[in-house]
Amino acid sequence: MPKRSQRTSKVRRVMVRTPGGRVSCHIEDKKPNRHRCAWCGEILQGIVREKLSSAPKSAKRIARIFGGYLCHRCLERSLKLSVFSEWKII
Ligand SMILES: [Zn+2]
Incomplete structure (x- = not known):
């Protein structure tokens, strides 16, 4: 019987084959949700989904x-808006 703190749906069960050939159930934390653009809500690419403590150190940012905050389309739109408002076109 797992520990009381592990008897919940908030953890992830992963079946792992051990070096001895036995299959055991490891209990891990669930992955956090994907990061989304703050303007349009699109899923951002290139962001590590794991928590920072468990993320690989070589993962590029x-x-x-x-x-990591805006997608490329919204960034382009915001830069254009800032330039056009500076030029007083809009
Ligand atoms: Zn966006």
Whole structure:
């Protein structure tokens, strides 16, 4: 019988084959939801889905401005809006 804290639907059960050939059930934390764009809600690409503690250290991050917050289309739109408002076109 698993521990009381593991008897919940908030954990993920993963079947793992051990080196001895036995199959055992490992209980892990669920993956967090995918990051979404703050404007349009589209799923952002290139963002590590795991928690930072369990994410691989070599995982690349998005280095551009508003990377991980806005998608590329919304970033383009916001940059255009800022330039056009500076020029007083709109
Ligand atoms: Zn967007």
